[in-house]
Amino acid sequence: MRLAPLTVFAIVLAGCGNGAGGDAATPGVPEQTQATSAIPSQPETLLPTPNATSPTATPVKQTGAVIKSAKSQFGMMLFDGTGQAIYLFDKEQTSKPECYGACAEAWPPVLTEGSPAAAGGTKQDLLGATKRTDGTTQVTYGDHPLYFYAHEGKNEVKCHNIQGFGGLWLVVTPAGRPAAP
Numbered sequence: 001m002r003l004a005p006l007t008v009f010a011i012v013l014a015g016c017g018n019g020a021g022g023d024a025a026t027p028g029v030p031e032q033t034q035a036t037s038a039i040p041s042q043p044e045t046l047l048p049t050p051n052a053t054s055p056t057a058t059p060v061k062q063t064g065a066v067i068k069s070a071k072s073q074f075g076m077m078l079f080d081g082t083g084q085a086i087y088l089f090d091k092e093q094t095s096k097p098e099c100y101g102a103c104a105e106a107w108p109p110v111l112t113e114g115s116p117a118a119a120g121g122t123k124q125d126l127l128g129a130t131k132r133t134d135g136t137t138q139v140t141y142g143d144h145p146l147y148f149y150a151h152e153g154k155n156e157v158k159c160h161n162i163q164g165f166g167g168l169w170l171v172v173t174p175a176g177r178p179a180a181p
Contacts, residue, residue, distance in 0.1 A: 063114030069121035091167025142176020
């Protein structure tokens with residue numbers, strides 16, 4: 001049986017909780033996946049730039065996405081600089097993204113306008129970027145394209161080990177691998 005994309009989207013939404021903060025557990029989803037974790041927010045990253053006329057450095061705003069690691073109920077994992085949980089899609093076996101359309105609506109890509117920057121335990125040498133078909137630049141880590149879950153708030157991790165759009169969605173460890181399901 002083939003499901004329509006909106007039906008699959010609804011299944012994914014149901015699998016990650018309804019986002020309303022209700023007490024009812026979602027069948028088939030471990031109770032711990034509905035818990036939130038407290039992740040400290042990080043201020044905007046500033047980089048010094050040399051100034052030929054002054055002995056002091058002038059701060060310049062970082063334009064690339066900041067990727068950091070922090071504790072969660074799944075151990076150390078990746079978040080963006082604002083505390084939004086980051087996932088990988090196990091269906092993607094290369095750095096080329098395969099999540100578009102309804103998939104990308106449910107799981108928006110982590111985008112950047114400059115070189116992504118590592119913070120708080122992430123490894124700069126594992127960070128990279130790849131072009132999407134619409135010309136935007138998606139952040140990769142350990143050669144995995146990175147995603148958010150659209151219906152999850154800051155400092156929440158509700159969608160680890162969730163099946164949807166033909167693959168499994170997993171949080172990413174600072175080593176660049178998916179956390180254990």
